[in-house]
Amino acid sequence: DTAVSQTPKYLVTQMGNDKSIKCEQNLGHDTMYWYKQDSKKFLKIMFSYNNKELIINETVPNRFSPKSPDKAHLNLHINSLELGDSAVYFCASSQQLSQETQYFGPGTRLLVL
Amino acid sequence: GDSVTQMEGPVTLSEEAFLTINCTYTATGYPSLFWYVQYPGEGLQLLLKATKADDKGSNKGFEATYRKETTSFHLEKGSVQVSDSAVYFCALSGNTPLVFGKGTRLSVIA
Numbered sequence: 546d547t548a549v550s551q552t553p554k555y556l557v558t559q560m561g562n563d564k565s566i567k568c569e570q571n572l573g574h575d576t577m578y579w580y581k582q583d584s585k586k587f588l589k590i591m592f593s594y595n596n597k598e599l600i601i602n603e604t605v606p607n608r609f610s611p612k613s614p615d616k617a618h619l620n621l622h623i624n625s626l627e628l629g630d631s632a633v634y635f636c637a638s639s640q641q642l643s644q645e646t647q648y649f650g651p652g653t654r655l656l657v658l
Numbered sequence: 659g660d661s662v663t664q665m666e667g668p669v670t671l672s673e674e675a676f677l678t679i680n681c682t683y684t685a686t687g688y689p690s691l692f693w694y695v696q697y698p699g700e701g702l703q704l705l706l707k708a709t710k711a712d713d714k715g716s717n718k719g720f721e722a723t724y725r726k727e728t729t730s731f732h733l734e735k736g737s738v739q740v741s742d743s744a745v746y747f748c749a750l751s752g753n754t755p756l757v758f759g760k761g762t763r764l765s766v767i768a
Contacts, residue, residue, distance in 0.1 A: 649701035
């Protein structure tokens with residue numbers, strides 16, 4: 546059983562399009578995250594939700610909009626995709642916001658052409 | 659704010675060599691410390707963790723000791739294998755979610 550799952554695994558799209566990435570966790574965790582990993586493997590947190598409420602919103606273009614319909618799901622919608630959005634996006638979850646192990650999904654590899 | 663500094667890679671070792679990846683941190687209070695590993699094409703996995711000073715985390719032959727006096731959490735393994743080739747991330751969590759280092763790529767050659 547996959548603890549944190551993401552779909553799709555790969556996403557290739559044209560500049561200007563709108564796309565969504567879905568994330569689900571079956572660990573019963575209260576907190577979920579989105580990270581962006583660039584080509585140099587640097588990880589940057591984008592958003593964090595705790596019990597469906599937005600807790601962390603780092604400096605991310607407002608073209609990126611997270612949505613949490615329930616505690617087990619955190620989706621990421623991206624409008625007007627740009628070349629610089631090409632990266633690997635990871636979803637993660639943890640029981641609480643701090644001092645906790647985070648469990649990561651397998652990643653979504655986004656390529657914007 | 660909290661930060662993590664880890665040695666830059668890439669690190670290339672022969673099979674059965676000794677591995678050390680240095681990690682130091684800056685944080686207020688008493689954070690938990692973590693090492694995560696990312697194998698090619700996969701997400702991050704927790705490798706080991708330590709939650710208080712002098713704790714030693716260990717897993718799969720890897721070890722790291724929480725050293726408060728030197729604010730360090732160096733990762734070590736006595737004999738690496740080709741299957742250990744991956745990117746290793748040091749991280750801390752205090753009153754905030756995980757803060758990651760920049761990652762160290764390890765390549766082990768037979």
